[in-house]
Amino acid sequence: MKISVIGTGLAGRALAAKIAHAGHAVVLGTRDPDQTLARTETSPTGAPPIGPWHDAHRNIPLVALAEAGGHGELIVNATAGTASLAALHATAPHDGKIIMDVANPLDFSRGFPPTLSVCNTDSLAEQIQREFPAARVVKTFNTMNHLVMVDPHRLPRPHNVFVAGDDPGAKATVSGLLEQIGWPPADILDLGGISSARAMEMYLPLWLALLQSLGSWDFNIRIVRPEQSG
């Protein structure tokens, strides 16, 4: 499948590499590839300069957003949540395509911990779905660190990843992609329509509180049920 990952932070890089390793034709999209490659500082969210990564992943072209839009049948939105709509406008049109949205609408303008720029009665994924009604948006992966996304077996199983979206076929495609990169089907929980993205995004403050309390982002949650329910 032709897949474009947009956003060159830790999540975008990790997903691009893992999805390419699974055999897909992947490009990594960014607003200005030359500028992105020229950066020499670690980003505010902890991503080191992309040069060494890019040298080690020559099979993944770093391209402008419009080119990423032209390439991908499935677009992975791994941009910062507050920049996602603008970035997705640059990759449009998305008619019939799947947008796999892994972003979180974090607002760092008041410092750490960030607040959410949208929540409670709306979500980033719903905003994306409304902005691009002909796209099929699936929210997933936003509830964990990038290391866990692409290597679920680094943590003792089972632990869970969620999917939400209005299009069952798109959810099935995304779930299949999750399986290809290592997620056991039993650990993938379908939370229903795209409005459930509110629930997934509003979990972020708890994830951030756990990050601070545990002093590590190497964790995920498991839904624990009575023994007899399996």
Place this chain on the structure above:
Amino acid sequence: MKISVIGTGLAGRALAAKIAHAGHAVVLGTRDPDQTLARTETSPTGAPPIGPWHDAHRNIPLVALAEAGGHGELIVNATAGTASLAALHATAPHDGKIIMDVANPLDFSRGFPPTLSVCNTDSLAEQIQREFPAARVVKTFNTMNHLVMVDPHRLPRPHNVFVAGDDPGAKATVSGLLEQIGWPPADILDLGGISSARAMEMYLPLWLALLQSLGSWDFNIRIVRPEQSG
């Protein structure tokens, strides 16, 4: 310890019974005990009429809120979140007392799933702490069903309960109470100051989405970490 549970729904009843069983002197507070006893319908949140429960728990007096306030050294707020501040005004003054807040600020005015009446930059627990600055507010237990609160061993261990509050002594007292009603100390996670109640309350939409997806409220979450971190 003299403990007053306020709120006669499923959580209030379950906590009152379990805490009394652990040996504490418990009263259950409600706005109008006669009216509460006279109800013959199941509540919108699924609580059956309290009469049979009351008959089975004669050791737990059902009292008006002012009397509950006079009794308790520790007040368990198990009222509906949108009614909590008014109820706690009726149990005041709380100087030096611990308010163990297990409520969620759920707004059902738009139907199901509810939204939160406060979130993101504030929380119910913070509102309570600001309203009663001489009280020591500890948020806990709001992230699970009442059955799990009082019987953690109904689910395969480990799974987690969170505490948040600005007063370390109050958190220690509440954690001790959690241990007395069955929570292993290792499963109790301290998320820091009372502002972390935002994180705990904003988890509710995910809890509600899981309730709908699983078709059961008999679940909780476990924080899964790499094997070597224990």
